[in-house]
Amino acid sequence: MIGTLTPEEIDEILTKHATGRIGCTDGLQPYIVPVSYAYNGTYLVGHSRPGLKIDIMRKNPNVCFQTDEIDDLENWRSVLVRGEFEEVSEQREKYYLMKFLVGHLQQYHAAETGGFKELLMNSERHPPAVRPIVFKIIVTEKTGRFGHGWASY
Numbered sequence: 450m451i452g453t454l455t456p457e458e459i460d461e462i463l464t465k466h467a468t469g470r471i472g473c474t475d476g477l478q479p480y481i482v483p484v485s486y487a488y489n490g491t492y493l494v495g496h497s498r499p500g501l502k503i504d505i506m507r508k509n510p511n512v513c514f515q516t517d518e519i520d521d522l523e524n525w526r527s528v529l530v531r532g533e534f535e536e537v538s539e540q541r542e543k544y545y546l547m548k549f550l551v552g553h554l555q556q557y558h559a560a561e562t563g564g565f566k567e568l569l570m571n572s573e574r575h576p577p578a579v580r581p582i583v584f585k586i587i588v589t590e591k592t593g594r595f596g597h598g599w600a601s602y
Contacts, residue, residue, distance in 0.1 A: 454526060454593030462518060462528045462593065463488040467557045469516030471495070471586070473505045473534070480505055486514075487553035492588055493530065494550045496581040503582055506534035514586055524597055531590040537583045546583050 454462070472481045482502050486495045493514060497503055506512060510533045517527035537543045 450598055451594060451596050454528065454595055456591070458526070458595075459528050459591045459593040460488075460490065462516065462526055463493070463530070463591075464490075466516050466518075467554055469493075469514050471502065471506075472513040472515070473502065473511075474509060475505050476509060485550075485554055485557075486586075487550045489549065492532070492535075493586040494546050494583070495586065496547070496550060496583050499582060503536075503584075506584070507536065510534040512586060522596075526593065526595040528591065528593040530586065530588050532586040532588045535585045535587055537585060543583045546585070547581070550583075 467485050467487070468483060469486055470481050470483050472479060474480065480501065484495050484497070484502075486493045488494075512532060512534050514530040514532065515528065517525060519525040537546055
């Protein structure tokens with residue numbers, strides 16, 4: 450059976466997980482990349498080093514985000530979020546969002562490429578080129594589906 454997740458189930462999945470994929474486009478080519486995140490019920494918080502993902506989202510802030518739980522081919526739950534990228538530059542807000550993000554990520558094992566160790570250090574000790582860019586994905590739409598009891602391929 451394939452079904453639709455309730456708003457509460459969607460929020461549960463977004464809140465309990467720490468990784469997903471952002472989809473963005475430069476108008477010519479879609480780009481999908483995994484990210485670590487935290488969700489507060491209104492927006493997703495993420496961080497990144499400068500690069501293609503940030504360049505694309507700065508030019509076109511309309512993005513989507515996807516995360517899921519997959520037990521096997523017959524039992525899965527998937528959430529898709531549509532939203533708007535917003536880079537955070539105000540230092541106080543950036544500090545609190547980073548604190549929220551790091552607090553959420555501390556319960557998971559983070560990969561070296563995620564820059565998690567850098568997040569835990571005092572950013573004043575890092576040159577500006579390696580300071581993380583903090584951003585929000587302001588949620589405009591959330592949908593979710595699930596599969597249960599039979600392979601849905």
